[in-house]
Ligand SMILES: O=C(O)CCC(=O)C(=O)O
């Protein structure tokens with residue numbers, strides 16, 4: 202039996218204002234729970250400019266498709282922006298350096314996404330079912346900073362995540378590094394199943410397992426390609442929502458995790 206998760210009881214630990222996080226605490230929490238929330242972390246001026254560029258990029262899109270990318274943001278802003286500005290803060294930079302200690306990492310992508318509310322926005326993307334990004338993206342460890350442009354989680358679709366250390370998520374999803382089924386799309390053959398059933402997850406981890414943060418523009422969900430997550434939409438959520446996902450990728454599938462604590466006053470050899 203897996204221990205049940207009570208996401209609500211984790212909130213004081215995993216969900217804090219930017220000024221109440223240190224990079225070390227954020228790193229420790231991210232390793233322990235697979236995710237963390239940093240309130241008011243994104244520079245608001247930059248975020249507004251990125252949002253304006255994204256609106257332009259969507260209006261200029263000639264091909265159908267749900268996303269605009271960093272290259273579209275660059276084009277729409279006359280080369281001034283890419284979207285990475287949203288996470289260019291001392292805290293998040295120091296956090297990334299800790300996550301990827303001992304390996305090379307780089308920018309991966311910026312993706313803007315629009316999820317439909319229950320009324321209207323039919324051309325926008327439907328809410329995404331529960332998944333791991335490593336189903337579709339690469340296995341190399343990828344940090345995902347998810348940032349909405351509107352308030353969401355109450356009246357517009359938010360995000361839901363299963364707060365679990367990434368090796369445990371991997372185990373639950375049946376990832377061992379060996380392929381289970383040939384011929385499936387993307388990386389799906391490496392996992393126990395190609396989708397993740399909400400009821401099965403609840404049976405395993407309990408009714409209260411999902412973290413469903415109510416978000417405001419500037420708040421950031423920090424997660425990875427190794428967390429179970431999806432859109433969170435209830436019948437009350439009438440409005441659509443736009444967000445960006447800012448991703449960084451390492452060379453390895455793993456990150457080093459925690460070093461043993463050095464007790465205060467201890468002298469390192
Ligand atoms: O924005 C959403 O609802 C889903 C986002 C997602 O799957 C992701 O950021 O990887």
Ligand SMILES: [Fe+2]
Nearest residue numbers: 332333334430
């Ligand atoms: Fe995802």
